[in-house]
Amino acid sequence: MLLLGYPIVCIRLYSTVIRYSMSESTLNRSNTExxxxxxxxxxASMLINFRKDLIIDLIASGYSVHCIVPASLDKEKRAILELGASFDEVYLERNSVNPFHDIHTLLSLVTLIKRINPSCILAFTAKPIIWGLTAAKLLGIEKRFVLFTGLGYFFSMNDRSMRDKCVGNILALLYKMTLPSATKVIFQNPDDCAEIKKLCELPADKVAVIKGTGVNLNEWRFSPVPTSPLVFTLAARLLREKGILEFVQAASQIKANHPKVEFWLLGDFDANPGSLVKEDLQNFIDDGIIQWFGFVDCKTYFCKTSVFVLPSYREGIPRSIQEAMAVGRAIITTDTPGCRETVIDGYNGFLVPARDVNALTKAMEAFVHQPELVHAMGYHSYLKAVEDFDVKKINAQYLQLFAEELGE
Structure with a gap:
């Protein structure tokens, strides 16, 4: 019943919050600040891990940055403050489909944004985009930017339950209602841009593509590639749409003929509806087919990796691949939106069809049979990371876009 009533509740939400948000005069902003x-x-953790360099560059360019995220650990708050940004907690239940939780989120955002009195907002991930845009529009914030780092579970999974399909339809409706009010909708790959542009009937001047989050090349440095033993590594949240099961099934086939080859899995389970559970992997772990390390600092493991693998069904542009490329690792990923932007097939790795265990197995076996490819393709990955995914180059595009829209 909650799902069926969600669109009605969301539409009525506008009139309720308008009365709330307009209870004071329109926000005044000083041009001297x-x-x-x-x-x-x-x-907060994702903000620190994926937006740290952008926050630093924004502050260095004269912006006053205010980070609005749900309740966080003290160490995460300190990390944000140490960057020079402000920190504010918003009420947000990431995976809830209860409309009353979202009403609470919207009211919380209205309160915070009214107090912060920003010149502009930048929202990313579904709920912050939808309710952040709504709150900013109601409060008269003129410049409203949103960033899609991928379209997520409800756009990448074809075999969804009826409940998930209903949630996906609601999400699409909410995007149609809110995205036209954005100043600029930013995407990481052209496929996502085309899909949302069509869904929401966005004009061409309202969308932009900035490819990737970027990687700090001073932190992720090129290192020699180990090949004895040959190690294939996948680092991701343990979600079905990341191709985790295809990876372990391919590993099982290769292990049968090449027992010395190792397969490492980095990452943990998640509250996302597409998350695996440990029982899905336990037999592969017990049989020694894969080694699962949980949530770890990937730098150490990438330096001991021979080839990085991400058989994802869809991405924005995977940060993990960008990091592995910067370290100088050959890549196996899928010929799907976001993933295909990272690999020139046969140059710095291989592209395979999504959900195709046999194709994934053959791509891995190419490195087993021709280990010289590990070194050549790994170096090509490094060159491509320097050219395409240097975080300084990526952030410069954000700064230019903001400057143009803010009239600097």
Whole structure:
């Protein structure tokens, strides 16, 4: 019943919050102060891991950055403050489909944004985009930017339950209602851009593509590739749509003929509806087919990796691949939106069809039979990372876009 009533509740929400948000006069902004940018996300850890360099570059360019995220650990709050940004907690239940939780989120955002009084907002991930845009529009924030780092579970999985299909339809409706109010909708790959542009009937001047989050090349440095033993590594949240099961099935086939080859899995389970559970992997772990290390610092493991593998069904542009490329690792990934942007097939790795265990197995076996490819393709990955995914180059595009829209 909650799902069926969700669209009605969301539409009625507008009139309720308008009365709430307009209870005071329109926000006044001083032109003598630096631009205040409110960044709205659904997870402090993700904000630190994926947006740290952008926050640093924004502050260095004169922006006053205010980070709005749900309740976080003290160490995460300190990490944000140490960057020079402000920190504010918003009420947000990331995976809830209860409309009353979202009402609470919207009211919380209205309260925070009214107090912060920003010149502009930047929201990323579904709920911050939808409710951040709504709150900013109601409060008269003129410049409203949103960033899609991928379209997520409801756009990448074909075999969804009826409940998940219903949630996906609601999400599409909410995007149609809110995205036209954005100043600019930013995507990481052209496929996502085309799909959402068509869904929401967005004009061409309202969308932009900035490829990838970027990787800090001072932190992720090129290192020699080990090949004895040959190690294939996958690092991701343990979600079905990341191709985890295809990876372990391919590993099982290769292990039968090449027992010395190792397969490493980095990452943990998740509250996302597409998450695996440990029972899905336990037999592969017990049989020694894969080694699962949980949530770890990937730098150490990437330096001991021969080839990085991500058989994902769809991405924005995977940060993990960008990091592995910067370290100088050959890549096996899928010929799907977001993933195909990282690999020139046969140059720095191989592209395979999504959900195709046999194709994935053959791509891995190419490195087993021709270990010289590990070194050549790994170096090509490094060159491509320097050219395409240097975080300084990526962030410069954001700064230019903001400057153009803010009239600097």
């Amino acid at each position: 630096s631009y205040r940018l409110a960044i709205i996300g659904n997870n």
